[in-house]
Amino acid sequence: MGHDTAEWVFVGIVIAILFYVGVDSWIVQKAVEEIPADAETIKVTGQQWFWSFEHPDGTKEKITLHLQKGHAYKFEIYAKDVMHSFNIPDYVVFEDAVPGHVNHAWFSPEQTGEFPIQCREYCGIGHYQMRGTLVVEESKS
Numbered sequence: 055m056g057h058d059t060a061e062w063v064f065v066g067i068v069i070a071i072l073f074y075v076g077v078d079s080w081i082v083q084k085a086v087e088e089i090p091a092d093a094e095t096i097k098v099t100g101q102q103w104f105w106s107f108e109h110p111d112g113t114k115e116k117i118t119l120h121l122q123k124g125h126a127y128k129f130e131i132y133a134k135d136v137m138h139s140f141n142i143p144d145y146v147v148f149e150d151a152v153p154g155h156v157n158h159a160w161f162s163p164e165q166t167g168e169f170p171i172q173c174r175e176y177c178g179i180g181h182y183q184m185r186g187t188l189v190v191e192e193s194k195s
Contacts, residue, residue: 090162092125098151099132099151100134100177102184104184104186105140127160127163131150132156135153137152139173141174144169144170163188170188171185
């Protein structure tokens with residue numbers, strides 16, 4: 055009832071593939087989660103039924119967020135009332151906004167234009183109008 059060589063080769067190949075996929079996934083996850091040191095922090099607050107944004111210099115915006123192309127941004131995402139989900143679909147930014155908790159996300163816009171911001175968590179009767187606009191402009195430098 056022993057195992058022949060072909061079975062051991064097959065087991066070895068499967069283990070090698072699983073190891074490769076695991077290491078590759080770990081590398082990708084580290085790259086995605088590592089926020090660049092020069093990222094500018096934007097405070098994002100969800101409330102019924104709009105988004106507000108605060109830049110490090112104290113500038114505040116409602117509904118529309120203006121950012122510069124090619125610069126990294128870290129979002130600190132809050133909620134004032136109920137759960138919301140901050141979503142910029144064109145940049146695959148998706149993070150929950152939970153009352154009493156701060157979540158983080160980051161990205162670096164690489165093209166100029168206007169992109170939708172939306173809430174992806176049902177947050178009450180006015181949920182359908184909880185939309186915003188991301189405006190990405192050319193860098194000022």
